[in-house]
Amino acid sequence: MAETDALSAPSHPLIASDRIEGTAVFDASGKRIGAIKRLVIEKISGQVVYAVTAFGGFMGAGSETYTIPWEQLRYDTKLHGYHTTITAGHLRQAPEFSRRDEALLSGHERQQLNDFYAEPMP
C-alpha cells in the first residue's frame, strides 16, 4: 500500500495531521459542499477547535474560505467526510474575520464564531 493510503485510509478512525486537507464536507441533504483545508488544534489539550474550509468551487466557480467551529461538524463513517447543518445563508452573514485564511483566531473571535453558528438561521 502506498504511504499516502496508509496514512489517510478513508475507513480508518484516525487521520494524520498532514493528510487532512481535502476531507469532504456535506450539507444536511448529503450533497458535497466543500472540503477542509486545515484543522486548528489547541496546543495544550490536543483538541481540534475549528476547521478552515473551502466551500463551493466544484462547477468551475471559485471556492470561498470560511472558518467554522468544530462543533458544527459531525463525522460520517459511511461518507468518509463531515456533515454540517451550516447553510449558504449562514455563510453569507458570517463574521468578516472568519473569511480570512491567513491567521489563527483570538479567543474573542472563537467565542463570537461559536455564538454566531449556535443561533438558528431565520
Place this chain on the structure above:
Amino acid sequence: MAETDALSAPSHPLIASDRIEGTAVFDASGKRIGAIKRLVIEKISGQVVYAVTAFGGFMGAGSETYTIPWEQLRYDTKLHGYHTTITAGHLRQAPEFSRRDEALLSGHERQQLNDFYAEPMP
C-alpha cells in the same frame, strides 16, 4: 506578518494542522531531544491521540521515528514545545510497530502503546 508566521505563532495557544511538523520535544531536564513529524487525530472526536516523533539527529547523527501517546506530552508555553518523561531506555524497548512511520495504528496497537509508556522504566 508572513502567512507561515500567522499560522504557527509560537506564543499562540492554537496551531494549524499543516504547521505542526517540527514542533520541539524536550526531555525532563529541558534538553531538546526530538521534533514532532505529525499528530494523529480521531476523526469523530477531533482529539489528538498520538504523535509521530523524530528523536535524535541533532549532532549529525540520523534521527529515529517513534510513535508516542498524546498523554506522554505536556505543552510548555515558555519553551513553545512539548515536555516528555520518555527516556532513551523507553525508546530502546518500545514495541516494534511504534517505530514504523508509514501507517495508522490499530485500536489494539494504541492500547499496547499506552500500556507500555504507562509503566515506569526499571
